[in-house]
Amino acid sequence: xxxxxxxxxxxxxxxxxxxxxxxxxxxxxxxxxxxxxxxxxxxxxxxxxxxxxxxxxxxxxxxxxxxxxxxxxxxxxxxxxxxxxxxxxxxxxxxxxxxxxxxxxxxxxxxxxxxxxxxxxxxxxxxxxxxxxxxxxxxxxxxxxxxxxxxxxxxxxxxxxxxxxxxxxxxxxxxxxxxxxxxxxxxxxxxxxxxxxxxxxxx
Amino acid sequence: xxxxxxxxxxxxxxxxxxxxxxxxxxxxxxxxxxxxxxxxxxxxxxxxxxxxxxxxxxxxxxxxxxxxxxxxxxxxxxxxxxxxxxxxxxxxxxxxxxxxxxxxxxxxxxxxxxxxxxxxxxxxxxxxxxxxxxxxxxxxxxxxxxxxxxxxxxxxxxxxxxxxxxxxxxxxxxxxxxxxxxxxxxxxxxxxxxxxxxxxxxxxxxxxxxxxxxxxxxxxxxxxxxxxxxxxxxxxxxxxxxxxxxxxxx
Numbered sequence: 001x002x003x004x005x006x007x008x009x010x011x012x013x014x015x016x017x018x019x020x021x022x023x024x025x026x027x028x029x030x031x032x033x034x035x036x037x038x039x040x041x042x043x044x045x046x047x048x049x050x051x052x053x054x055x056x057x058x059x060x061x062x063x064x065x066x067x068x069x070x071x072x073x074x075x076x077x078x079x080x081x082x083x084x085x086x087x088x089x090x091x092x093x094x095x096x097x098x099x100x101x102x103x104x105x106x107x108x109x110x111x112x113x114x115x116x117x118x119x120x121x122x123x124x125x126x127x128x129x130x131x132x133x134x135x136x137x138x139x140x141x142x143x144x145x146x147x148x149x150x151x152x153x154x155x156x157x158x159x160x161x162x163x164x165x166x167x168x169x170x171x172x173x174x175x176x177x178x179x180x181x182x183x184x185x186x187x188x189x190x191x192x193x194x195x196x197x198x199x200x201x202x203x
Numbered sequence: 204x205x206x207x208x209x210x211x212x213x214x215x216x217x218x219x220x221x222x223x224x225x226x227x228x229x230x231x232x233x234x235x236x237x238x239x240x241x242x243x244x245x246x247x248x249x250x251x252x253x254x255x256x257x258x259x260x261x262x263x264x265x266x267x268x269x270x271x272x273x274x275x276x277x278x279x280x281x282x283x284x285x286x287x288x289x290x291x292x293x294x295x296x297x298x299x300x301x302x303x304x305x306x307x308x309x310x311x312x313x314x315x316x317x318x319x320x321x322x323x324x325x326x327x328x329x330x331x332x333x334x335x336x337x338x339x340x341x342x343x344x345x346x347x348x349x350x351x352x353x354x355x356x357x358x359x360x361x362x363x364x365x366x367x368x369x370x371x372x373x374x375x376x377x378x379x380x381x382x383x384x385x386x387x388x389x390x391x392x393x394x395x396x397x398x399x400x401x402x403x404x405x406x407x408x409x410x411x412x413x414x415x416x417x418x419x420x421x422x423x424x425x426x427x428x429x430x431x432x433x434x435x436x437x438x439x440x441x442x443x444x445x446x447x448x449x450x451x452x453x
Binding site: 042043044045046048049050051052053054055056057058060061063064065067068069071072073075076077078079080082083086 | 209212213214220225226227228229230232233236237239240243244247248251254255256258262265266269270288289290292293296297315316317318319322323380384
């Protein structure tokens with residue numbers, strides 16, 4: 001049974017019908033494997049193909065090596081280097097922008113401080129000016145008031161003096177009238193005057 | 204035939220070429236070398252063709268792999284090692300793409316061939332030796348003489364260093380090759396169990412569930428291994444290149 005199946009498998013390969021029985025034996029059992037590939041050698045150790053293996057290995061691996069060396073390695077290396085450079089460049093750019101932003105913030109802070117101090121200064125000046133003006137106004141008003149007061153006092157003094165002066169005359173007239181009524185004679189003006197003056201000083 | 208776990212590593216000629224009696228045929232392995240290069244280079248080429256300042260998804264992946272290897276090399280071999288960047292990057296991308304392409308069913312795993320991994324390892328060690336002698340002359344041999352070792356022990360230590368240096372291409376190539384080979388064989392064996400158990404009827408189908416789960420889990424593991432082995436290959440390349448750049452810096 002095995003023989004026939006083996007025969008069926010090898011038969012198409014065997015062109016010479018006389019070679020078929022040999023093929024049957026080879027393929028049938030493990031022990032006969034060797035016969036199939038000449039010399040009964042385990043195929044990896046079969047030296048009949050070494051020359052061809054070496055030649056084709058040299059051709060294919062040589063080509064592969066050249067391709068790697070000339071095309072692939074420079075290309076991949078270039079890609080990686082380009083990316084590396086790009087990342088470094090982007091980092092530099094980011095650092096530069098950050099420095100710029102920091103500088104802008106610093107300038108802003110400086111300007112803000114300057115503006116603040118300037119505002120403070122302006123407020124101070126305005127306050128100072130207002131204070132000075134108020135003081136000046138007060139001084140002016142006070143001066144005016146004291147002037148008016150002085151004027152008023154002078155006037156009062158005048159009126160008082162005038163009133164005192166008029167008091168003597170009124171007293172003389174009154175005394176003259178009283179004397180006239182009492183004694184029915186006219187007293188001389190000099191006497192009355194003297195009497196009034198004496199009363200005045202006595203009072 | 205389909206259940207044979209070794210068959211996937213079989214090399215078959217597609218275009219027979221013979222030069223000077225030596226077989227240089229274009230085989231399925233050659234085809235997948237071409238496919239690996241086309242996938243890796245095509246992806247990197249088109250992913251980065253936009254050269255976007257803000258990367259798209261594909262460009263991000265290309266840039267990530269670039270920076271991943273660049274970081275690894277700078278850490279492993281210092282800034283002087285960066286001249287080897289195209290080499291390490293090519294090796295990583297080639298091995299990774301070959302490993303991942305191998306994960307597709309019916310695809311050939313280029314890195315499961317010892318001659319391929321050995322050639323790549325020899326390329327690394329050859330670069331180390333040539334650059335080391337070119338740059339440092341005979342001082343490069345200080346690599347084998349660690350400083351601060353007592354005189355009596357020195358011959359022994361030098362012998363160990365030389366042996367460890369010579370074993371590097373072997374370990375570098377066998378690690379990658381064996382991981383890919385073993386992983387694919389394991390996958391194939393478990394997947395084969397699913398098929399052969401499934402052919403045994405109802406009970407077999409029930410029993411086939413276990414290897415199926417195992418196959419799914421192993422597929423995930425193999426994707427991890429595919430990446431991990433490319434990573435390990437690149438890391439070790441960086442460490443070996445460090446010896447070329449700083450031979451005295453042990």
